[in-house]
Amino acid sequence: MSAIGIFILLAVGSDVIDLDAMGIVPTYSRDMTYNEKTNQFTETEAYSRTKKTTIGTRDRGAHRWHGKVTVTYESIVPKYYDFKEEVEMVHGKRNGTSTITYLQSGTVIYKCYNMGIKVECKKAAPVNEAEISAYQVLSSKYPWYLFALNATGFKDADVESYIDTLEEIMGTNEFEDDEFDDYYDDAIEVLEETPYDSIIVINSLLSFMNGFELIKDSELRMAVIDHYRSDVYSTYDIVSTTYPGYLLSLQEGDVTDQDFEEFSQDLDSCMASYGSLDLEDPFFIDSVDSWLYRAIMSIYETEDSDSTDILKSAARLYVHNDLQSIWHEINSMLIQYSVNSTPAEVSEVVLYFIVMQFIQGDIIKRSVWKSYLINKGVVSVPTVTTVFEAGNSATSVTLNGYVLEDGGAEVNSRGITWASYYNPTTDDHLEASGTGMGAFQVTLTGLTEGDTYYARTYATNSTGTAYGNCVQFIVQSTVGIEENGLFDLDFSIYPNPVSAFATFSFQMEYSANMELTIVDLKGGVVYQNDLGSLPRGDHQINLDLSALKSGIYSCQLTKSGTAQVTRKLVIVR
Known part of the structure; x- marks a missing residue:
């Protein structure tokens, strides 16, 4: 069962397992296998009368699909809904050309994406928005989601009719922007008593699956994964x-x-009380997910308060296809707390952030909201993405930024913001690059070789500033890991600078005899360790560097005395 599935199970008890018997959502099952020879995962999800199979590689950091991925939908009746999608993914987001083949007819169509956002093929064309229906938003911006609905037996016309009716019901009322959720929920409740109830049920299940992928970007989750990999630094430190x-x-x-x-x-x-985890296990992150949500629930239940009842209520609202009301339930309990919160109360705020990411999985609702804003003339923040282009030298990299939508107002500022930590803002380092929509390129200089940096695109209009996806990179010379092919790009030292204990993490593409050497600026060897023959996969070395003087050192990983990758280490006391 997925991590969020475990979370809901723990929140409401065993009565949530048999969803089909409750008459609420179709039976759902998920299974995943790993092929060590190809380094590929195969995920099989079965729901309603549909089987979805995803085959590809996943990123090391958060276990999101990354690289070439094939997604196949197979329906029982009718068979002409079967299709296969082949697409490149970057940290869980479609990027580049998606090739869709309908398996019965052999028809092939193409869709193009820029970091998960649908664009015109052959170029990252800006989108000029005019009056538009929610169905047009869905089909133009989220075609992959429409395909998923097709696979469950709903034709495009069925989906369009449902969404048009949903908008028509909402359009009979006048309401403010902050009342949108209530009127949307009311319209859904009306349609639950009509033949559209089957689409509502399937959309709830697809939203669940999509929401599970979205919460993989939770910063707390990524910090906990880093905590396990470091074995020295606490989650709070990270x-x-x-x-x-x-x-x-x-x-x-x-x-x-x-x-x-x-x-x-x-x-x-x-989480430590649950036992130890094998970092070399391809399902290591899945285990972390399970333990993380289990631990959060344990902390919830340590105090005698209303929190557990509220959480159970929130989880049941999810089961009853009322995702938005989860937010109302959890938001109501946040109002109770101020400073000096207990761990149980903090965990409720943590849950709030997880749920807010999770409910974004309802793509139909997002489409209705986008259409509502456009047609009402409400200006929203721009839509932007970030792509790492190339490492130019040991101190310079090039990044591409894209302003795909202006939100209904002129983009008066855009560029790249960067820092040594995740999700930098315009309050950090900033490289501006003009105005307006379209693509632009920025070169960052004066960086430190071996250090880890984070960067993302920003764009500002009259409503505010929007940020794109955050990319992580390690500055390095053009000679090294990319040429010798031995290590992945995520060889790192954490923390860096360091005062005492440091963790050296790297990934090997195949087994080899390895040696770690630390050299000072004068070329003197201050540490050397023959690591022996290491197998393919992820590796970590924890060192106590308290005996070394403050200064700058060169850390060298060597394979059989030949291929070498170097990182700079800074010791500060």
């Missing part, structure tokens, strides 16, 4: 250094850093 934006978000929920540190200590202790 959040405060790599994901400080998460702490700022928690502060908006009246959670202090001290409160979150106490919660993180409980979280780490709880």
Whole structure:
């Protein structure tokens, strides 16, 4: 069962397992296997009368689809809905040309994406928005989701009729923007008593599946994964250094850093009590997911409060296809808390952020909301994406930014913002690059070789500033890991700078005899360790560097005395 499935199971108890018997959503099952020879995962999901099979590689950081991926939908009746999609994915987002082949007729069509956003093929064309229906938004921006609905037996005309009716019911009322959710929920409730109820049920299930993929971007989740890989640094240490934006978000929920540190200590202790994990296991991150949500629920239940009842209510609302009401339930309990929150209360705020990511999986609702904003003339923030282009030297990289939509107002500023931590903002380092929509390119210079950086596109209009996906990169010379092919691009030292303990992480494409050497600026060897023959996969070395003096060092990984990759290490006391 998926991590979020485990979370819901723990939240409401065993009565949520037999969803089909409850008459709420179709039976859903998920299975995943791993082929060590090809390094590919095969995920099989069965629901309603449809089987979805996804084959491809996943990224090391968060276990999102990454690289060439094939998605096949097979329906029982009628068979002409069967199709196969072949697409390149980058950290879970479609990027480039998607080739869709209808298996019965052999018809082939093409769709193009820029970091998950649908664009015109052959170029990342800006989108000029005019009056548009929600169905047009769905088909033009999220064709992959429409294909998923097709695979469950709904023709395009069925989906269009349902969404048009949904918009028509909402259009009989006048309401403010902040009342959209209520009127949307009311319209869904009306349509549940009509033949459209089957589409509502299937959309709820697809939203569940999509939401599960979205919460893989949770900063807390990524910090916990990093915590397991470091084996030295706590979740709080990693959040405060790599994901400080998460702490700022928690502060908006009246959670202090001290409160979150106490919660993180409980979280780490709880997960440690479940046992140890094998970092070489291809399902290592799946295990972390299961333990993470299990630990959060354990912390919830440590206090005698209304929190557990509220969570059970929220989970049941999900089961009853009422995703948005989850937000109302959890938001109501956030109002109760201010400073000096207990770990159980902090965990509720943590849940709030997870759920807010999860409910974005309802693509039909997002399409209706987008159409509502456009047709009402409401200006929204721009839509932007970020793509890493190339490492130019040991101190310079090039990034591509794309402003795909202006949100209904002129984009008066755009560029790339970057920092040494995740999700930088315009308050950090910034390289501006003109105005308006379209593609642009920025070169960052003056970087430090061997250091890890994060960057993302920004664009500003009269409503505010929007940010694109965040890319991570390590600055390196053009000679090294890309040429010798031995290591993946994520060889890193954490933390860096360091005062005492550091973790050296790297990935090997095949087994080899390895040696780690640390050299000072004068060329003197201050540390050397023959690591022996290491197998293919991820590896970590934890070192106590407290005996070394403050300064800059060169860390060298060597294969059989030949191929070598170097990282700079800074020791500060």
